[in-house]
Amino acid sequence: MNKKTALFTIIMVIAGMLVACEADFTTEKKSEMVVEGWIDEGGYPVVILTKSLTISDKYQRIDSLAQYLIRWAKVSVSDGERKVVLTGKYDSRFFPPYIYTTGNMRGVAGKTYTLDIEYKDWHATATTTIPETHPIKNIRLEQCAESDTMFQVKLDIDTEKAHNAYYQLFTCEGTNNRLFVASYLGSIDGAALKKNKEITVYRSHRLATGKKYIPFFCLNDTLAIKLAHIDNVSYNFWSDYSRNLTMADNLFMAPTHNIRGNVNGATGYWCGMGADVKYVVIKKDKE
Template sequence: MQWNFKIISAICVAFAALTGCNDSIDEDIAPRQLVVEGYIDSDGYPSVFLTYSVTANDYDRPMSDNLVRWGKVTISDGDTSIILTGAPNNNSFPPYHYRTFEMVGTPGKHYSIKAEFHNDVATASAEMLNPVAINSVDFEPIADSDSLCATFVNFTAPSDTPAYFVVFTRSITANTPFQPCMLGALEITIPSDKCRLQVYKAKSDFSPSDEDFVPHFKRGEDIQVKLSRVTKEIYDFWLAFSNESTFGNSQFINTSANLPSNVTGGFGIWSVQASSSIAATVK
C-alpha cells in the first residue's frame, strides 16, 4: 500500500512538472531594425515612411515608440541627391512621412535611397521602367448587394514580357492615400495581351475593430486606380506582401515565409514604380 502511494505520488509530481514545462513560445531576441516603406512614381514625388521593427518579446509598447521622426532620408537619381523633409501625415499610418517636391520620377533612371537614424542605415535602389497605360476602368454589380460593385481595370500588356505590376487604389471620396490593393501583384507573360484585372480595396489592419473588411467599393464612390510597373524584385515583395496580408491569419494555410526585400540594413521596400492612373466614379 505504501509502495503504491509512493509510485502514485511520484507520477503526480512528474505530471505536474511536465505540465508546467513550457507554456510560451521560444523567442530569440531580434534587434530592432529600420523599416523603409518608400515610393517614387513616374511623374510623381517620392514619399517615404520610416519606422522601427519591434522585437516579438517586447511588443507591448506604444506604436509612437516605433516612429522615426528625426531620421535622415536621402534619395538620389544618379545625378542629384535630395534630403527629404519630415512632415506629419494624417491620411494613413504611420502618421509621419518624409517627402520632397524637388525630384520627380523619370522612367529609365535608377533611384536609390539611404535612410539613417542614430547608427542604423538602410539603403536600396531600383530602376524605374516605362509605364503601361490603363485603357479603362469598368464596374459590375455584385450579386446580392445593392451598394457594392466589382471594379475592373483594362490594359494592354507591353511587348517586352514578362512584365510585373502592382495595382494601387484609393478612395477620392474618403481622401485615402494609394495603397496596394488585395491580390494586386501580377505577372504578365504574354506580350501585348489584353488584360482585364479585377481590383479590390486595400486591406488595412488599422480599420476599426468593429468594422469588417469589404473588398469592394461602394456605388457612387469616386476612386482612383494606379497601375504601377515594377521590377521583378519589387514585384516579389508585393506578391509576398499580398499573400501575407490576405492569408496570413488563416489556420488552413501555412504562411511563415519572410517577405523578400530590396532594402539592405533593414526591412521593407523601396518601390520605384512606373505608374499610370485613372479616376472614375463607381457605378
Template sequence: MMSFRNTLLWIGLISLFYACKKEVNPGLYKPKFVVEGWIEEGDFPYVILTHNLPFFTAVDSAQLAEVIIRYAKVTVSNGTETEVLTATTDKRYFPYFLYRGTSLRGKVGGKYSLKVEYAGNTLTAETEIPNPVSIDSLWFVEKPKNKRQLNVQIMDAPNEVNYYRLYSKLEKETVFTPTLMANHDDLFFNGKMLEMQVNRGAANNLTSKHDPYYEAGDTVLVKLSAVPASGYVFWKSLQDELMNGSNPLAGSAKALATNINGPGVGVWCGYSSKIYRMIAR
C-alpha cells in the same frame, strides 16, 4: 501618390511573428529598422522609418509614437542629383511622420539610390521607375443591394517582363488603397489581354471586415502602377503573408522579401502610374 497606410507596422510585426514561430522563443526578438520608401514619376521621394516591435508588445498610441524614427539622415540620388530629404508630418499616411524630397523628382527610366543613416547604422537600397502601363478598359458589374464590382482589362506589352500594382479610391478620399490581391506579373499572359474582377481593398491591415464593392453612383479613381521586380517581390511576399495570417490552416516560416541592405526590412520602390476616373453605374 502612393497609399501605404498601416503597412509599416505590420511589416515589422509579421517578420517577428514568423521568427518567433520558428524559434518558439519571444525572447529572441532582434530590433530592426523598417523602411517604406517610394518615388513616383513626376513626384518627390518619400520615406517612412520605424523600428519593429516584439510580437507580444501591447500596442497603443504611446507605443506607436515610440517606433517612429525622427532624426535620421535620408539621402536619395539619381546618379547626378543628390538630395537630403526633409523630415515632416503628413496626416495622409501612417505613421504620420516621414522624410520627403523637395527638388528631385522621379522620371521614367531613372535609377534611384536610397541611403539612411541613423545612430551609427547605414541602410541602402536601389530602385528604378519602369515604363508606364495602361488600362485598356474598365467597367462595373451590378451586384445585389445596389453594389458594383470593378473590372479591368490590361493589354500586356509583349517581349518584356512586366509587374503591376493596382489601387483604387473614392474621389472624395485623399489616398489610394491597394486592391485586394493588388500585385500581378505577366508570367502567364505576356503579350496578351488580362481581364480580371477587382475587389476593393481594406483601408488598413487591421480591418477584418470590409466591403469589396462600391455603391452605385460612387465616383471611383483607379490607378495602375508599373513597378520594378524588387518592388513586386516585396509587395507580393507581404500580400502572401497577410493572406496566410488570416487562414488558420496556412502558415509560413519565410522571411519577408526586402531590397533594403543593412539592419532593416522593407522596400524602396519606384512607380510609374496612370489614373482613371469612373462612375460606378
C-alpha cells in the same frame, strides 16, 4: 502629388511580431528599422520610417504606435547625377502621418534612384529603377449579383505591352487622403495575362480592422486606382506581401514566408513605379 503606396501594417507583418492568444506578452527580440519608400514617374520621392515593435517578455501597449515613428533621420535620394536630402514633415493624409519627401526631384522613367538613410546606429541603402508607365485603357463597373450596393471594378491594359512586365495595383478611397494601399491579389505577372482579359481590382485586405473582409466596393465610393509598372525585385516584394495576407487569418501572426525586401540594413522596400492613376465614383448605370 497624390500617390501613396505605404502600408503601416507592414511594420508588424514583416517584423514577424507574435502576440500570445491569451495575453499581450512576447519573447525577446531586437527592434529593426522598417523602410517604406517609393518614387513614381513624374512624382516626388516619399519615404516612411518606423521601428518594428520589439518582441519582449515585458508587457507592451500596442494601442499607441506613435513611439515607433522615426522622425529625425537623414534621408537622401540620388539619381546618379545629383543627391537631394529629403525633409521630414507631418502629413495627416498619410498613415503613419509623417513622411520624408522633397519637391526638388521628380521621378524619370529609365533612371535609377539610390536611397540612403542614417539614423542613430542604423544605416540603410536601397536602389530601384523606374519603368515606363503603362496606362490603364479602360475601367468598367459591374454590379455584384444579389447586391444593389456592391460593385466589382475591372480594368483593361495593353496585354501585348504587358507580356514582359510586372505590375502592382493600389487603391485609394475617399477624397482627403493619399493612402494608396496594395490591392488584394493585386500583384500581376504580365506574362500570365491572357489577351484582352480584364483585370479585377479588389479592395485592400486590411485584417487589422477587425471587420469582415469584403473585396468589392460600395455604391458612391470615391476611388483612385493606381496601376504601377514595377521591376521584378519590387514584384517579388509585393507578391510575397500579398501571399502572406492571403494565407494569414490574423494580422498579428507571423507571416508564413519571408518577404523579399530590397533594403540593405533594414526591413522593407524602395520601389520605382511607372504609375498611372485613374479616378472613379461608384455609380449605377443610368436606366
